[in-house]
Amino acid sequence: MKAVYVVQHGDADKAFEVRETAKPEPKTGEVLIAVEGFGLNFADIMARKGQYRDAPPLPSVIGYDVVGKVVSTGGEVAHLQPGDRVTAMTRFGGYAEFVATDARAAVKISDTADITEVASLTTQFCTAYYCAAEMVQLFAGDRVVIHSAAGGVGSALLQFALHKGCEVIATTGSSSKVEAIKKAGAHHVIDTSKHAFDKVIMDLTKGEGVDVIFDALGAEFIRKGINCLTAGGRIVCYGAASMSDSNNVFSQLGKAIQFGIYHPAIFMMSSKSLLGVNMLKLADKKPLTILRCLNEVVRLYEAGVFKPMKGKVFSVKDLTEAHRYMEGRKSQGKIVCQW
Numbered sequence: 001m002k003a004v005y006v007v008q009h010g011d012a013d014k015a016f017e018v019r020e021t022a023k024p025e026p027k028t029g030e031v032l033i034a035v036e037g038f039g040l041n042f043a044d045i046m047a048r049k050g051q052y053r054d055a056p057p058l059p060s061v062i063g064y065d066v067v068g069k070v071v072s073t074g075g076e077v078a079h080l081q082p083g084d085r086v087t088a089m090t091r092f093g094g095y096a097e098f099v100a101t102d103a104r105a106a107v108k109i110s111d112t113a114d115i116t117e118v119a120s121l122t123t124q125f126c127t128a129y130y131c132a133a134e135m136v137q138l139f140a141g142d143r144v145v146i147h148s149a150a151g152g153v154g155s156a157l158l159q160f161a162l163h164k165g166c167e168v169i170a171t172t173g174s175s176s177k178v179e180a181i182k183k184a185g186a187h188h189v190i191d192t193s194k195h196a197f198d199k200v201i202m203d204l205t206k207g208e209g210v211d212v213i214f215d216a217l218g219a220e221f222i223r224k225g226i227n228c229l230t231a232g233g234r235i236v237c238y239g240a241a242s243m244s245d246s247n248n249v250f251s252q253l254g255k256a257i258q259f260g261i262y263h264p265a266i267f268m269m270s271s272k273s274l275l276g277v278n279m280l281k282l283a284d285k286k287p288l289t290i291l292r293c294l295n296e297v298v299r300l301y302e303a304g305v306f307k308p309m310k311g312k313v314f315s316v317k318d319l320t321e322a323h324r325y326m327e328g329r330k331s332q333g334k335i336v337c338q339w
């Protein structure tokens with residue numbers, strides 16, 4: 001089978017090579033999937049640049065999610081059959097014609113569903129669902145801040161928070177996305193390229209602060225965000241996109257310092273919480289949590305609560321262009337590469 005290998009860290013035009021390799025054999029509890037298309041994720045960019053700690057050593061096949069058909073199982077798989085179309089999380093290895101993955105990270109989807117929509121259910125919607133429904137329980141009337149609300153996880157969080165009856169303050173660092181976020185139903189939108197988000201949040205809430213912040217930007221967004229929480233407030237940290245702009249060690253160190261240094265007593269005294277989410281760690285240690293979330297995500301998608309944006313499909317031979325498109329912050333729906 002063919003697979004796309006990352007052969008060197010750095011620019012997209014030099015990083016990839018398509019190679020012939022052996023088709024994987026599914027182990028007990030795994031399914032072998034013939035990949036119709038693999039999804040791109042922000043972590044792919046970080047892995048390609050050598051900034052993703054958990055990524056496999058080079059040469060490696062990255063890729064966190066695929067859509068395809070189950071070819072066979074390694075046994076002890078009750079909920080999937082050969083021939084089922086699935087959307088699945090892969091612990092790397094997604095940039096290939098075939099991939100074997102834990103069956104608990106795969107769910108059946110309709111044969112006719114749009115590939116970019118269903119590709120976003122596993123990583124983007126599942127992450128959002130875990131953050132908002134399991135890590136934090138949202139209640140009607142909660143004031144919720146969603147950073148990067150036009151992105152994949154951000155837009156899923158926005159849909160879920162509105163479904164729960166929350167008041168949503170959404171942010172974006174790209175002025176061109178403000179209107180789309182308003183259209184998606186956010187009550188307030190902050191353009192962080194023009195305004196200090198923490199000041200606007202405190203003005204909007206008349207100094208009271210907010211109940212929940214979902215943050216994948218990191219650095220000063222976390223430190224300033226904590227100051228915007230009211231009592232009982234929680235900040236969910238699930239990414240650090242603002243650190244990906246530069247590979248320069250001093251710039252990285254500067255960003256790391258901007259997160260702030262905290263003593264647990266500060267959180268206890270102010271009744272605030274800082275929560276961390278890493279779906280890959282959960283997939284490793286708590287695969288049934290992933291399956292529970294995936295089932296719920298597909299149910300909410302089929303019920304019309306989750307409405308993924310239609311994304312963009314590239315051919316695998318245009319993978320470099322697809323990476324550039326994501327890096328350029330142009331994408332609003334899921335990017336999928338089809339074989």
Ligand SMILES: NC(=O)c1ccc[n+]([C@@H]2O[C@H](COP(=O)([O-])OP(=O)(O)OC[C@H]3O[C@@H](n4cnc5c(N)ncnc54)[C@H](OP(=O)(O)O)[C@@H]3O)[C@@H](O)[C@H]2O)c1
Nearest residue numbers: 042127148151152153172173174216238239241277278279
């Ligand atoms: N912890 C986990 O398990 C987990 C799981 C899935 C995703 N994530 C993380 O969640 C974040 C969002 O993922 P996604 O799939 O929703 O990505 P996405 O759709 O590409 O959205 C990412 C958004 O981040 C903002 N951004 C800020 N700084 C950026 C930078 N330097 N380069 C590119 N974008 C930047 C952009 O929004 P604006 O233009 O609006 O500012 C961009 O649209 C990523 O950081 C990803 O690594 C974490």
